[in-house]
Amino acid sequence: MSETTISHFQEDTSLFFNDGNVVVAAAPLHGEGGLLFCVHKSILSMHSSVFDDMFTLPDLPADSTDSSNLYKGRPIVRMYDEPQDVRSLLRFYYYASMFPLTRYDPETPSKIEGILRLAKKYQIDSVWLRLVHQVEADWPTSLPEWDQLEGEIELRHSRRMEENLPDELPHNDDVYPEPGAAISLALEFCLYDILPAAFYHLSRTRISCDRAAKADDQGVSDNIAEVHEDGGRTANWSYLTRNDFKRLLLGREHIQRFMESKAFQFQNSSRFADCDLRCDRRGIEAKFQLALQSSDVLSELKAFITEDYATDGVCSPCRSRAKRDAQTLRQDLWAKLPQLFDLPMHKSGPWVLFRLDEL
Ligand SMILES: [Zn+2]
Structure with a gap:
C-alpha cells in the first residue's frame, strides 16, 4: 500500500499515539476512504494470535522497509473492515475502563456488534468471551431466572409510581434489554441460548409500539408513552428479518x-x-x-x-x-x-x- 492509496484516509486522533509503532489502515475492501490508527504491535499481538503471526512473519508490513508500506515512518497494517468497527475494537483495548457495559443495558447489542464481528474474524478470544458473557447474562435461561428479572422490573416500576419518582427513574425500556437488537445479534453470532427468552418477550410486546417508528409517527410515539406509564416495554422491530417474523408468528x-x-x-x-x-x-x-x-x-x-x-x-x-x-x-x-x-x-x-x- 502506498501513501497515495491511503490519501483519502483520515487519522483518528483519539487513537493515534505518538509512540505507536504500527499504523492500522481500516476500510472495507471496495470502500472509499477509511481511518488510520497509530497503535502498538504489542497490544494487538497480546489479544490476537492472528496479529501476532502477522508481525512475526518476514516480508509483511511490520518488517517492511519499503517506504510505500510506511505511514509517517511506521509500517501499515491493512484491515478490510468497517472503520467504525475497528475503532470500537481499539477503544475497547485502550480505554476498557471507559467502555460502559452495564447489565441489562438495551444498547449493549449495538455497542458491541462491531467488536464481536472483529473478535470472531481475528480470533480475539478474550474479547469475544467477555462480550458474549455480557449479552448472555442479560437474558434469563431458566424459569427462576426469568421470574427473578420480572420481579425486579415490576418492583422498579412500583417504586417509580409509589414514590412518585418518574423524573429520577428512567422507564423500564431504558433500563432493560430490547429484544429486536438482541435477536439480530444472537442469530448473527450463534448466541442461541438467549433466543427463547428474547422471542417470548418479543411475543408479548405490541408492534404498534415500534421504537424504530417513534421519531416519524406521533401515533406510535403516543402508544409508547402509554406503555411506559404502565411500566411496559417495547421493541425495535426494524431489526427483525422475514424469518424472525415467521418464527414469532409461529411461536404465538x-x-x-x-x-x-x-x-x-x-x-x-x-x-x-x-x-x-x-x-x-x-x-x-x-x-x-x-x-x-x-x-x-x-x-x-x-x-x-x-x-x-x-x-x-x-x-x-x-x-x-x-x-x-x-x-x-x-x-x-x-x-x-x-x-x-x-x-x-x-x-x-x-x-x-x-x-x-x-x-
Ligand atoms: Zn374447591
Whole structure:
C-alpha cells in the first residue's frame, strides 16, 4: 500500500499515539476512504494470535522497509473492515475502563456488534468471551431466572409510581434489554441460548409500539408513552428479518395451541372430587382458562402460584390444584419455547429439546 492509496484516509486522533509503532489502515475492501490508527504491535499481538503471526512473519508490513508500506515512518497494517468497527475494537483495548457495559443495558447489542464481528474474524478470544458473557447474562435461561428479572422490573416500576419518582427513574425500556437488537445479534453470532427468552418477550410486546417508528409517527410515539406509564416495554422491530417474523408468528400460534390443549385437559369433573360443595370452583376455573388465553401466559399463571387473586370462597384443595397446575404449565411452556418458536439451538445448551408433536 502506498501513501497515495491511503490519501483519502483520515487519522483518528483519539487513537493515534505518538509512540505507536504500527499504523492500522481500516476500510472495507471496495470502500472509499477509511481511518488510520497509530497503535502498538504489542497490544494487538497480546489479544490476537492472528496479529501476532502477522508481525512475526518476514516480508509483511511490520518488517517492511519499503517506504510505500510506511505511514509517517511506521509500517501499515491493512484491515478490510468497517472503520467504525475497528475503532470500537481499539477503544475497547485502550480505554476498557471507559467502555460502559452495564447489565441489562438495551444498547449493549449495538455497542458491541462491531467488536464481536472483529473478535470472531481475528480470533480475539478474550474479547469475544467477555462480550458474549455480557449479552448472555442479560437474558434469563431458566424459569427462576426469568421470574427473578420480572420481579425486579415490576418492583422498579412500583417504586417509580409509589414514590412518585418518574423524573429520577428512567422507564423500564431504558433500563432493560430490547429484544429486536438482541435477536439480530444472537442469530448473527450463534448466541442461541438467549433466543427463547428474547422471542417470548418479543411475543408479548405490541408492534404498534415500534421504537424504530417513534421519531416519524406521533401515533406510535403516543402508544409508547402509554406503555411506559404502565411500566411496559417495547421493541425495535426494524431489526427483525422475514424469518424472525415467521418464527414469532409461529411461536404465538404454537403457544396458543399448546394452551388450548391444556385447557381441554382441565375440563374433567373428577378433578374436583375433594372440593368443598360451597367452593367457587367455577370462578377460579374461569380465571384459569382466561389466563391460558393471555398473550403473556407466564405472567398470568404466576398469580395462581402467589395466590394473587380473590381467593374468597375458593376451597383449599382447589387453590392448591390451581397452584400446582400453574407451576406445571409454566415449566412445560418454558422448556418448550425453543420448539414453539422453531429456534436454532446448541446441542449442549441449557434447553431441553422436545418434538413439536409431543405438545
Ligand atoms: Zn374447591
